[in-house]
Each structure stands twice: as structure tokens, then as C-alpha cells.
Amino acid sequence: MFFYKRFIPGLAILSYMIGDEKSKECAVIDPVRDVEEYLNVAKANGYTIKYILETHVHADFVSGSKDLKDKLHGKPLIYCSALGGKEWLPSYCDHAVEDGDTIVFGNLQLTAMHTPGHTPEHIVWLAYDLARSKETPWFVFTGDLLFVGDVGRPDLLGKEKLEKLEDDLYLSLFDKLKPLPDFVEIFPGHGQGSLCGKSLGSRDSSTLGFERQFNPALRFQEKKAWTLKLMENMPKAPSYFSRMKKANVKGSKPLSDVLQGLKLIKKEADEIVWIDTRPSTLFLKDHQPGTLWLPRNPKFAPWASYILPYDKPLGIIATTAEEARQAAVELARVGLDTIVGYTLDPVNGGLSEIEYIAPPTLKTALKQGEEVSVIDVREPSEWAQGHIEGAVPVPLAELSSKNFSSEGNSKLVFVCASGTRALIAASYFDAQGLKNVRVLEGGMSAWN
16 A cells, blocks of 8 residues: 655645555545645656545645646546535535545545534545455544544534534544544544644544543543533634635635746835745844735744735745745645735845834833733733733734734833744734834743
8 A cells, every 4th residue: 555644834734645556546635735746756656646535625725636636637536525515515526425435446445434523514534455354444534523632623614503513523523433443543634733623632643542542532421511621722713714615615726827926026016915034134134114024934824824915915025036936835825825926135124113122121111010012922822821911812813803003102012932923913013004013032931
């Protein structure tokens, strides 16, 4: 059996390739939008991609199924669940999957099992090695039903659907998975860091037996108590999730079309929202007025989805053309497709008005009752471990829905763990024209 796992940091996406060694045919499960890696891996190992399978309509990234099929001249078939009704059946689907549908190629068999809860249409794919057993699967591609250390959240479709999805999730986990033996391996759709669950573990795979023993959300208890525990301290879902689900049903334009708009342009047009991806020292030293700072690290795409507009043209400030291209690909993964160009030589700027404030200085200002508003942009779990007295918690994912002011001598101080997220937040409000914007130097690590 041929098996390949691809992990996308930041969004913590896991997608897979599975193939039969004799027929040299393979399937790709839950591909992301930049599909070259799947094509290269298949070619390097002599496999033909015949099937493209989805577990559900994704909320946190743009599906790559259509892109992958287009790159292969329309030859593979795309399998999507039809079990959530027409509302949740992607337009690009070739085969509308029903419960129990089976695909066989060589000694491999993939069987769909309807497991609603995270979403109404959600399915898992049971993988059988027919040379070993025709009755018992070897492993399961669990999508967003079951993760290592957690389960998929049921609240992404709003309060009106929550109770039904909670009931469905409970039945999927404790009834539908029940016949599967403990030794069956699980390969989930996400790893640690994803917001499709509450507290995903650091490992990428596990077994049902291990999860039944150590995964708190897979320990059987009465449904009401289980539901209350599941939703306790559930982080708020990013606002772009609902947009992404609709986009994945409709189908997005090819990534190649998005990247065609990535041309070298001058930083002049006022209507363009500019994103400075350079190191913070360059952003602050050679500051471009009205720009947002978003560093190129594994969290670049999710952070961008929190604060960038989906309906305005975007420009990228980078140090090389390749860095600009990679930034554009990562933005496109979360559906930020309105990229109109990049610049490597922005107009001469000056020192940013954003300043760092040292912890002792902030402590003195607060003690003396100066006009200072402290905004903590960390996650709720971080806030709970300790925070500055009087600070206001506003996680970065909720920042774009908030309004702040800093008039006269009042200061607006942003705080995070080390300073990165705080500078992103400061740049967001500085770009809107707020004055006296500050960042706590060293973050809470230095404060403590």
C-alpha cells in the first residue's frame, strides 16, 4: 500500500494520498488548493490519481478538489457527500456519495460512512486492505469527526442548527464508531492548532482504542453532560468560516487564475489594502502609511483571514518575488483571492508612529491613572492563565469587529504573549488612523 500525508502548518490541515501498489492507482483525500505537491508525489512514485475524496464541506480552507481535477485534465472523479442535502453538495462534485458507497482499486477498498455532527453531510472513509481483511478496516480517514485528543465542533452552522448537530455528533461518535475495533487507526483532517476543534493533540494520528481511553470527548457519558463538557470554553469560530463553507459549495476559481493577478505594481492606489510581510524591523523602520503588518510564519494565513477584507483588492509588500508568491498562495488557501499585485520597492517611508512601551513604563502609567486602554489579543485559554488587571480581552480572530479610539493623550496598548500578535493588532488600527497606538514590549512574557 502506498500512503502519503501532507501537513499545512498554521491551518493545521492534514490531507492524504492512498494507493494500490499493483494497479498504481491512488486517491487523494481532502486536498488543499495548491495541488502541485500531490501531482509531484504521484509522478515520483509512478501513481495515477483516479479519485478525489472529500469528507465534508470545509469551513477553514478552500477545497483543492476542482483544482486537482483540472490539473489532471478532468480525468479523476470527485466524490462528495450528498447526505446533507443539495444545500451542502459542492457544485464540482462528480459522484454524490451515499452512506455505504464503496470504491475498490486493486487490493484497496474505501467505504463511506455517514457521520454527521461537525456538519450535516460529514462522512468518514473506511480504508480496507482486501489482502488482509474484507470485513475489518485497517484505518479510517476521520475528517473533522474525530481528532487526536478531541472531536469536531458542532457549532459552525449557528445556534439554530446546534442542538441537532450536537445530537448527531453524539450518535456518530458513540453509535456509529462503536462496532470498529480498538486497533483501527485514525487519520484526521486536522492537527494541533486548528479551530475546527477545541483542544487537538500534538500527534497527527492515533488508534480508536487510544482515543477511547484518553480522548476526553470520546469517553462515554450521558448526552447532556457530554454536550455541556464539549462546548465548555469552546473558542469562538472565526467569522470567515461561514464564508468559506459557502465558497466551497459554490466552487472557487482556479488558483492559477488568482496567481495571474500577482504582478509587480507600484504602491500608489489608495483602494488597495497593502499587507507588509517583511520583518517587523523593516515594517517599523521603513513604514508605509496605511499598511497592515502580517509576518510570514505558519500562522500567516489564519491571521490574515481574521483581519483582511474579502471584498477589497489586496497588495503584498515583500522582500523577494518568490516570497510574494508564497504569501499569495497562503492567502488563497483561506479564500483571499482579490490579490492585484506586489511590490519589492515601496515608496520611501519613515518611522512608524507605532511605538513599543516597556512593562515598567506601562505599570507606572496604570498605577498613576493615566489614560491607557490595554487590549489583550491572546486566546481565551491564554487569558485565563493570567492577564493585566483592567485589560480588555479581544482575541485576534474578533479584532475586525471591534472599534477603539485614542483621542488626545490617551494611549491604546496591545498585548499578546511575546509581541507579534500585538503588533499585528496595532498595525490594523494604526492603518485606520488611530493615534498613540502602542505595543507591550516583550508581551506577557516580559510583563510577568
